[in-house]
Amino acid sequence: GAARGVGGALVQPGASLRLSCLVIGLRFDEYAIAWYRQVPGKELERISCISESIPNIWYENSVKGRFTIASDNARNTVYLEMNNLKPEDTAAYHCAAGRTRPYQRWCFDYGMDYWGKGTPVTVSG
Numbered sequence: 001g002a003a004r005g006v007g008g009a010l011v012q013p014g015a016s017l018r019l020s021c022l023v024i025g026l027r028f029d030e031y032a033i034a035w036y037r038q039v040p041g042k043e044l045e046r047i048s049c050i051s052e053s054i055p056n057i058w059y060e061n062s063v064k065g066r067f068t069i070a071s072d073n074a075r076n077t078v079y080l081e082m083n084n085l086k087p088e089d090t091a092a093y094h095c096a097a098g099r100t101r102p103y104q105r106w107c108f109d110y111g112m113d114y115w116g117k118g119t120p121v122t123v124s125g
Contacts, residue, residue: 001025001114003033005095008119011085019080019119021095026114028052028071032098032107033078035069037091038118047093049107050078053100056107062088085123092118 003026007019021033032051038044048059048069059067068081078095096112104110 001031001097003095003097003114003116005035005093005116005119008093008121010122010124012125013086013123015085015123016081016083017085017121019082019093019095019121021078021080021116023076023078023097026097028073030099031113032056032100033071034096034098034107034112035080036094036096037089037121038094039091044094045091046108048080051100051104051107054104054107056105058107082121085121087123090121090123092120094118 002024004022011017029052032049034049035047036044037047046060050057050069050071066084071078095116097114098112
């Protein structure tokens, strides 16, 4: 299995951007898919996650109302639509997949099993 995030770019404040996480060899009804971000020198930050099996869609407070996570089963892809981007959204964005367990209530109750390389998002201008 694998999860590969792409779509990062340099954009101006207020712009929109869509990141894609291609999920390979994993079933959406068995794995939660999450987006994290990291700024150099700072801790990895949870941003959003989606799970069919729990079921659960979750957003970190600073992105709630601006970011939308959605899965496309036919394309094995999870998207993170980011609107009204701010300079503080600048980071490397990573997607990850974690096997869900019975009685799990939140995507992040357990660790992630597969990680993609970061795709850089820079909001400046």
